[in-house]
Amino acid sequence: MTAYLEISRLEKSFGTVRVVRDFTLAIDRGEFVSLLGPSGCGKTTVLRIIAGFEALTGGAIRIEAQDVTRLRPSQRNIGMVFQSYALFPNLTVAQNVGFGLRVKGAPRGEIDARVAEMLALIGLPDLGSRYPYQLSGGQQQRVALARALAPRPRMLLLDEPLSALDAKVRVSLRNEIRAIQRELGITTIFVTHDQEEALSMSDRIVVMNGGIAEQVGTPFEVYNRPATRFVANFVGSLNTFEARVEDPAAGRVAVAGTALQLAGPLDAARGAALGLALRPEAVHLGRQPGREIVLPGRIEEVAFHGSVIRLRVAAGGAQVALDTFNRPDTPPPPIGASTEISFSARDVIVLGA
Amino acid sequence: MMRILAWAAFLLGSLIFVAPLLGMTEFSLSMRRGVYSLDAYRSVLADPQFQETFLYSVVMALFTIVFGVMLVVPTAYWVRLRMPGLRPVVEFLTLLPLVIPAIVLVFGYIRLYNTSSFLPLTGSATGTNILLMFGYATLSLPYMYRAVDTGLRTIDVGTLTEAAQSLGAGWVTILARVILPNILVAVLSGAFLTFAIVMGEFTMAALLNRPAFGPYLQIVGANKAYEPAALAVIAFGITWACMGLIQLVTRLSPHMRASR
Numbered sequence: 001m002t003a004y005l006e007i008s009r010l011e012k013s014f015g016t017v018r019v020v021r022d023f024t025l026a027i028d029r030g031e032f033v034s035l036l037g038p039s040g041c042g043k044t045t046v047l048r049i050i051a052g053f054e055a056l057t058g059g060a061i062r063i064e065a066q067d068v069t070r071l072r073p074s075q076r077n078i079g080m081v082f083q084s085y086a087l088f089p090n091l092t093v094a095q096n097v098g099f100g101l102r103v104k105g106a107p108r109g110e111i112d113a114r115v116a117e118m119l120a121l122i123g124l125p126d127l128g129s130r131y132p133y134q135l136s137g138g139q140q141q142r143v144a145l146a147r148a149l150a151p152r153p154r155m156l157l158l159d160e161p162l163s164a165l166d167a168k169v170r171v172s173l174r175n176e177i178r179a180i181q182r183e184l185g186i187t188t189i190f191v192t193h194d195q196e197e198a199l200s201m202s203d204r205i206v207v208m209n210g211g212i213a214e215q216v217g218t219p220f221e222v223y224n225r226p227a228t229r230f231v232a233n234f235v236g237s238l239n240t241f242e243a244r245v246e247d248p249a250a251g252r253v254a255v256a257g258t259a260l261q262l263a264g265p266l267d268a269a270r271g272a273a274l275g276l277a278l279r280p281e282a283v284h285l286g287r288q289p290g291r292e293i294v295l296p297g298r299i300e301e302v303a304f305h306g307s308v309i310r311l312r313v314a315a316g317g318a319q320v321a322l323d324t325f326n327r328p329d330t331p332p333p334p335i336g337a338s339t340e341i342s343f344s345a346r347d348v349i350v351l352g353a
Numbered sequence: 354m355m356r357i358l359a360w361a362a363f364l365l366g367s368l369i370f371v372a373p374l375l376g377m378t379e380f381s382l383s384m385r386r387g388v389y390s391l392d393a394y395r396s397v398l399a400d401p402q403f404q405e406t407f408l409y410s411v412v413m414a415l416f417t418i419v420f421g422v423m424l425v426v427p428t429a430y431w432v433r434l435r436m437p438g439l440r441p442v443v444e445f446l447t448l449l450p451l452v453i454p455a456i457v458l459v460f461g462y463i464r465l466y467n468t469s470s471f472l473p474l475t476g477s478a479t480g481t482n483i484l485l486m487f488g489y490a491t492l493s494l495p496y497m498y499r500a501v502d503t504g505l506r507t508i509d510v511g512t513l514t515e516a517a518q519s520l521g522a523g524w525v526t527i528l529a530r531v532i533l534p535n536i537l538v539a540v541l542s543g544a545f546l547t548f549a550i551v552m553g554e555f556t557m558a559a560l561l562n563r564p565a566f567g568p569y570l571q572i573v574g575a576n577k578a579y580e581p582a583a584l585a586v587i588a589f590g591i592t593w594a595c596m597g598l599i600q601l602v603t604r605l606s607p608h609m610r611a612s613r
Contacts, residue, residue, distance in 0.1 A: 077521070080515070090537075
């Protein structure tokens, strides 16, 4: 079965700088895919190429098996939501939402009905007569979403739509966007540099770095089984240890002189340097059943975050961050106290040299 | 101390600006000996040549404005959107009419478009009118371009264009429904400046031998006493009315309130 959107070997250069390199991606109908990466990694460029705003240097884009590579943006029928909302200041909310249908020459009755439907969908049914400057940032972005969806586009592109909003609105709006996307079943690509957004909203995540897709996978896969050191470091917080391979077949390594038995064999030579990583939530304070690896350590820092307390412990020759749940009857350990940390070999992420 | 100096400078400036106007207005009302009257205005307004030249210049100004908007808005928009590196060059080109005298321009036009040229525009009244309109558009180019460019600077041209494109709009729709309405006040500023320039322009109209308001002002000024002052007051009133209209449009456009 062919994918709904196929991006094949996409290349984009600005002068001599290759900003997108050999980017290939297939997206199924109704999927919500996030392009995640740091600034300048090429994620927005990929999105703009799909929308038709940037000409590509090489490769092809197909939607429903139709080659759209050479089509103008206005011919692609792809909805787009911008970081800066980009509502037309001279038009009311209703006129903004109906703009795409008016351009297509839809009858007035159909436009009015669709505008009412879209405004109800975004939860702003009574604000049709307002101008964009009379709305809050969150409301403006909702209207931008309704405007993009009103002409029934083939797919939806979201270019960091939540970046300009404050934290609370961001969380509520991302839930709304995901709910609307599920309700309409529209294929969506979402660009963000915020890993939390990508992890919480996406069916799949494409982690980009230096113009290439480092990993494509579900949030669970990307978080728990990062394919590269970059992905491991970029997605979520990470504790890293430098280890030396003692017995690759047995999966045995040494970290700061302490022997560790990993879950499986290693694809590295005896004596080779190896990077190991652990998520903060995989490390426990003290000995815990099922956490067979135990390292001695010392509390270096205690940061209270409300429901979670993040501790920094010097152990295994590294600074290890670990999270514990806050319990009102158990105060956090004092700084400087000796302690032990424990974790399971199954939770260790092998990063390579 | 600074406050007093500022007020003194303001009063001095006002005096320099207002005193001649008051003097001129007073003189324009003094046609009848010993009493103030509107005789000079009556005389001017009753003059068939006034009506003819005024109407001619108004029509020319309207055509010039339409032509100027159609030339400048897409140019300034395209330069801002696609060729930002060319902005200094285009700005320089639009400033040239300020340093090249109108007489040089009009002689250039006559030389290029005379009856024995490849495009004999001066061979007919319509052709000469078109030539004069081009001349007016050139003279007003520095003002129109700057006004429009300033207007474009206040909106996110690139993103609004892309938003409209993603909704299926072509270039004409984008310019007419998205860009132009959002820079309307700037375009109107340029339009009213153009109107004022056309209404007062003498050199081009005189050398192309067209019945415009500028040459009429010169003839009346050379032959009558009170009427020129009345005409000047009328011209001043037109300019102020134009400025008032800009304010009115700004106030009546609901979406403009946000930027105020």
